[in-house]
Amino acid sequence: MAGKTIVVTSGKGGVGKTTTVANLGTTLAKKKHSVVMIDTDIGLRNLDVVMGLENRIVYNLVDVIEGKCRKEQAMIRDRKLPNLYIIPAAQTREKNSVTPEQMKTLCGDLSAEFDFVIIDCPAGIEQGFKNAIAGADTALVVTTPEVSAIRDADRVIGLLEASLLKNIHLIINRLNVKMVKRGDSMSTDDILALLSVPLLGVVPESEEVVVSTNRGVPLVHERGSKAGAAFRRIAARLNGENIAPDEDGSDGFFGRMKRLIWN
Amino acid sequence: MSLTESSPVQVKADRNGFILVPDPAATFESIVEYMELRLEQSHDFFHKTDMVLDLRARSLRTDEIASLYDKLYEKARVKIVEVRLSDDLSFAVEGELRRLRGSRRGDAEEAQDPPIVVRNTCRSGVRIVSPSDCVILGDVNPGAEIVAAGDVVVFGTLRGLAHAGAGGERSARIWALSIEPNQLRIADLVAVPPKGGKPTPKRFEVAEIQNGTIQVVTA
Known part of the structure; x- marks a missing residue:
């Protein structure tokens, strides 16, 4: 059976697309699924850095597309998980060295071999975005609770719908629970009312994310992290498991008690 | 031949x-x-x-x-x-x-044209131009633009830009279940909503020109 091809996109830059890709890919691989992550941000690659695999790059996505190497040669195996691979983007090329048709073919080939193909989309809505979404059957739109990020997410959802990609889910990243309680930040409900797409999960704001990115080890490897736990829940939902919704501080006493008991 | x-x-x-x-x-x-x-x-x-x-x-x-x-x-x-x-x-x-x-x-017969009906949410980047009235069955999100020669009717929340009476018709109106836009335009007038909270509408809201300015009336 063909695997799932998932594109992680946002429109706005810096909302956590690459972090999401790295953590979801790692979690799914830990659950014994075979996973390949593709960095389509040609010219501004950084999925390899987040995964701590920068020094192993020999071939890249454009080499595969141009036939300079086989796709197996460009796939870099993760340091910890033998069933997790990444295909890095080319750093010295431009976005238009790849076409949507070529991406479609590559994604089709990969999804025949892997359970999950996760595509890291570049910011923006130009050529790179069109390449990234071409081969995907599911889209995860990442946004932060800021008006600018939500505005861009809305535009991106419109473009995804226009390209007939119907399976769209939302991930709210860097939600600051304290600020929501104070009324200084948009809540999950506010964002959902505006974007009206199904919510896959909420990731709380956390300093650990920055630390893990700088160390090149995805957060989900660490047990105590709340953000890591949120990514694990999102991965489980992506895998079809039915898991209770994430907290955003608005569900009061009962939710907090449940969280105390669970952790 | x-x-x-x-x-x-x-x-x-x-x-x-x-x-x-x-x-x-x-x-x-x-x-x-x-x-x-x-x-x-x-x-x-x-x-x-x-x-x-x-x-x-x-x-x-x-x-x-x-x-x-x-x-x-x-x-x-x-x-x-x-x-x-x-x-x-x-x-x-x-x-x-x-x-x-x-x-x-641009003659009088255009007012009799059937309205353009949009059956989904208008997201950022969408621009809809209607030579007559325009009916949106869904929300109008920020960044979307609805321009109509006649009235604009939104069965949802209007958060984007709506321009009614774009041909200069000052009697055109904007109807929505809730009007919370960045800017409203009717004919040649432009209005910006006042800062701060607004009363939640019971049924719907109408924006129309009264005494030369755009007013939003909660019904």
């Missing part, structure tokens, strides 16, 4: 009437010229008939379709009733062309 295989338009007949099939290689001018000649040569035969324009092989621009429509009608009262764009896509011409011509002339 002889009516042979190489003619720019083939006129076919079936049970329901005539079908015009323009040749893929024909220029628009040659199509019009040929049709005029053909109607002249057999004036009575085609008089007051209905025709289907088959554009599956040769596509025409909307203004070309409109011009061909006018020419055929003037010449022999021939009406193009349907335009076939592909095997599963065709549209009845009557209303479409009248709207095209109405908006070009």
Whole structure:
């Protein structure tokens, strides 16, 4: 059976697309699924850095597309998980060295071999975005609770719908629970009312994310992290498991008690 | 001109009437010229008939379709009733062309055009222009633009930009279940909502021009 091809996109830059890709890919691989992550941000690659695999790059996505190497040669195996691979983007090329048709073919080939193909989309809505979404059957739109990020997410959802990609889910990243309680930040409900797409999960704001990115080890490897736990829940939902919704501080006493008991 | 295989338009007949099939290689001018000649040569035969324009092989621009429509009608009262764009896509011409011509002339008949109905949420980046009224069955999100010569009706929350009476009609109004936009425009006036909270509407809200300024009335 063909695997799932998932594109992680946002429109706005810096909302956590690459972090999401790295953590979801790692979690799914830990659950014994075979996973390949593709960095389509040609010219501004950084999925390899987040995964701590920068020094192993020999071939890249454009080499595969141009036939300079086989796709197996460009796939870099993760340091910890033998069933997790990444295909890095080319750093010295431009976005238009790849076409949507070529991406479609590559994604089709990969999804025949892997359970999950996760595509890291570049910011923006130009050529790179069109390449990234071409081969995907599911889209995860990442946004932060800021008006600018939500505005861009809305535009991106419109473009995804226009390209007939119907399976769209939302991930709210860097939600600051304290600020929501104070009324200084948009809540999950506010964002959902505006974007009206199904919510896959909420990731709380956390300093650990920055630390893990700088160390090149995805957060989900660490047990105590709340953000890591949120990514694990999102991965489980992506895998079809039915898991209770994430907290955003608005569900009061009962939710907090449940969280105390669970952790 | 002889009516042979190489003619720019083939006129076919079936049970329901005539079908015009323009040749893929024909220029628009040659199509019009040929049709005029053909109607002249057999004036009575085609008089007051209905025709289907088959554009599956040769596509025409909307203004070309409109011009061909006018020419055929003037010449022999021939009406193009349907335009076939592909095997599963065709549209009845009557209303479409009248709207095209109405908006070009800008005369009174455009107010009678059927409204444009949009059956989903308008997200950022969408721009909808209606020569008459515009009805949105969903929200209008920030970054979307709805421009209508008549009224704008939103069965949802209006957060984007709405311009009613874009042709200068000051009596046009904007209706929505909730109006929370960045900017409202009616005819030549622009309004920005006041800062701070606003009362939640019970049923719907209407924006209209009262005493020369745009007012939002909660109903």
